[in-house]
Amino acid sequence: MKTAHWNYAVRTDRPLITAPLLFFSALALIALALSAWRLFGGLAFTGMNDDYAIGVWKTFNVMTLTALGSSALAAGLTTWVFNQRQLHVVMRTALTSSILFYGTGMFALGFDVGRPWNFYHVILPWNWNLHSALLEVSVCMTAYVALFLLYENLPTVLPARWFARIKPLYPYMVAAAFLLPAMHQSSLGSLMVIAGTKVHPLWQTQMLPAFYLIQAIVCGFASLILILMISCLAFHRPLDIPIMATLARFMAWGSLVFVVLRYADIVIRGELSTAFTDGWYAVLFQGENLFVLIPALVLLGARRRSIPRVLFVAAAATAIGGLVYRFSPTTLAFRYGRASIYFPSIGELLMCVGYISLAIALFILAVRRFAILPDRISD
């Protein structure tokens, strides 16, 4: 695989209609067809029931995938606040993937809620319940995608002279684009706090918002690394190992903070023995931590950070660990020890996969049409 220093984002020059695009588009179309059916048929075809009232669309497409879609937050903070200027060249990839993950996630959410016609209350502040974490998520996510993340993606699609008019707003919009995802990603964690003892003690903690936020940032790094590496593979671009290594270093530190805090939380709450004795729950808990800890330890070494395969596998493992962590309190560790179960039905699963495919298909089209993916071009 070729390597080079990236210095500019460039459109891909592969043919527009390729097998992968067709594949993902087909899956997306299936999801859209099923969505139309859901509109008229209600939600009974899903595997959701009154004991597991939220299913994969909320817990996966929104909660979990917006963690993958937090690369705009993660890379943005690193690039701007921590002044890693060399990462500017990957910002467009981060922004595009973020808005696509968020957008399709919220699109899925529109079909998951039972009474979407009442969602207009989100723009009527006098109807807001300020005590509700879900309100915070709804308002914040909507504002983020519709205003700030959208604005951040405008330079990609608008000609420079058009964008120049709203360019002075940039620092203030980006500051909000850091604040808002921090707010709603942590509020996604707050959602499960009110479920109290319905969530297994290894996961139920007042630190849930903090953990969800840290994991969002860690997964944001992981997803950006994976997207860049897979895109370079697919579109025959050279890899910029130092940039990947920087991202990986930040990811590793975030993972370490997460694992340390998580164990500290367990110890303080007196659940340390549970973490080693409670059957499958202990396995899940340790697994989530190990999938995030081991790659982090590996990536602490500078030399290992420059091995592409290590970067890829470590990022993938981190992503898996982070996604499972964000998924557990809502499903795997929810109503633990009781009789009911939840497993998505086939239609539900196809819609879940289809929306993800929609994001991927749109990404493929976007990198073809706009200058998003980084490359090295001669001066």
Add this chain to the structure above:
Amino acid sequence: MSTIAHRLELTGASRREFLTFCAKLMVAAPFGLAITDFLSPELVAQAVGAAKRPSVIWLHMQDCTGCTETLLRTSQPDLATLIFDIISLDYHETVMAASGHDAELALQDAMAQNDGKYILVVEGSIPTKDAGVYLKIAGRKGTELLEEVASHAAAVVAIGSCSSWGGIPSAGPNPTGAVGVDALIKDKPVINLPGCPPNPYILLATILEYATTGKLPAVDAFKRPKFAFDRVIHDHCPRRPHFDAGRFAKEFGDDGHRQGWCLYRLGCKGPVTHASCSTRHFNEVVDAWPIGIGHPCFGCAEKSVGYSLPLFSLAPINNATPSAMYPPIETSRGIVEGAAAGTAGLIGGMLLGAGYVAARKFDSKPVEEPTSHDDHGASS
């Protein structure tokens, strides 16, 4: 004395009628009795037929003769066959032909001939107040008569609520001090068949069980045979599903009453009355029993209920054994669709496979850093 089967043959009684009778015994005692512990009436007929015809002496005390009437309401076999061929009813003041001194002689004869072997059936309660003067038969007090006849009997069957625990005469304030048989007879096996009146086949099953096996049926703490009195009406009432579903008749003749709903709110004492009326109806007519015709049970067979609790007051149900048809505290929801599980597995597998293939495309050696940041073109 010959066996019942022999006797029936001699008198030319209809075998079909005898088989019908045996079938009715099976209905009266579906379990708990040796004589009906068979799968067909033929086998019951065989067992009963092999028994010696038991001698029965029937005494009337403070009674209304209703229990006799219930015995008369059997048609298969006809009464004659019943009282002559199946049992030998040697003394019965209502149906016997003799009267006056002849009747007394018949009693003495029957007692002498079957000394220690006859079954004494007592109908009616025995007054004990004021030294028992309130009942005199042929100049003798009921208490004395009972004591004498019982002393030579093999077993005593108290038929009806009156002889079981006092019945109507014992209703408050019980002016005659009426008691049941087992309050007076302590040295002979007594079996109570309460009911006002009880189903006659319960009596016949009890007597024939004794005649066939030599033993009385298993009884509960109140000396009631378990095969007929072990459950409350509520637990085998055809209207129980209405009770369980909350459908009650609130007034006689209202919609619910017309549809045959539960009569609990009209004062049905089914939940607290041990009896088997709901499955062994009366007068050999289907559904001829109080609840079957739309009137709440008033607990005639149960000592603390019949003639002491008001007819239309609610039965006090205390920790009745609940039926199985209630939802449990926790129900289980959700299933795993096979197709969904398979698809999820497939997707997971594909992702892992793709990841593996992709990982292999990347170098496993560290990439050297470029010496300057002014590279032109790519380094490999």
Add this chain to the structure above:
Amino acid sequence: MTRHGPQRGSGETAEGFSRRDLFRIGASASAATLAATLPASAEERGAPADALGLLYDTTVCIGCKACVAACTTANNLEPDTELSGGIWQMPTDLNSQTKNIIQLYRSPDGAESSFMKRQCMQCVDPACASACPFNALSKGAYGIVEWEPTRCIGCRFCEISCPFDVPRFEWAKFNPRIVKCELCRHRLPQGLQPACTEVCPVSAVIFGKRADLLREAHRRIDANPGKYYQNRVYGEQDLGGTQVVYLSHVPFAKLGLPEVGTESRAHYGEKVHGVIYKGMVVPAIVYAGLAFIMRRRFNAHEEHARDEQSKTGREDQL
């Protein structure tokens, strides 16, 4: 690791922060921490003075289920006849057609059994009302927790947050509702009782003011010491208090009532969330800090971008 970009000015740390930046970040963080330690005001909400509720006594209930039938009729619900093949009402749990149900607890050896009437507990500090984003569920007149169809988006977060697993959703409907007992509030203005208490033949469940019901419950406990489990009324303080209270002869946990202390879920859930977002002070402070930093970075970036453009002719890519 080498770094691209212009020479760093003096005073910049290895990570590209100037001392001034660090000071400003530190100031924002301290302010945020200060705001976080302000007393949390997610106070336990007391029951309204006219709070209405139910008292259910398991020692009196005979399991006749008249209340289940009456509730369905009074609330215009279709009886759930699925399990009986369409013949009679036979729900197995609360669901979108059943706001009230009688369940049976039986110990494995059959020695202990009790009926249990389940419906909305009308909590004093309801988790569902705290969780609902647009106040579709809220505590209304008499403290009854009401569902408002024009506000509900069908997110089902109330089902997740309810510690008693009460709200149910009409999964199969195009226009799905959240279904739960609302103490027959449509009957109250007509001077009627809730249907279940009106029809109960033995008064196992009675209706009245919460204060009166608690008084009656304690009277029964005092009159019969040892009869009721722990001589205690469930719901007096459990989970912040509920307006539907229970007396039982068997352990409450066996009846499916969670024994998890006296703190309401709403209070527990609002502790962190309420502190961070109280008055939006913390977000405002953080935003101010971020905006400040971004402005500096952006200006530096613009300068660098102009240099690059003049050198290479390439337009800046934000």
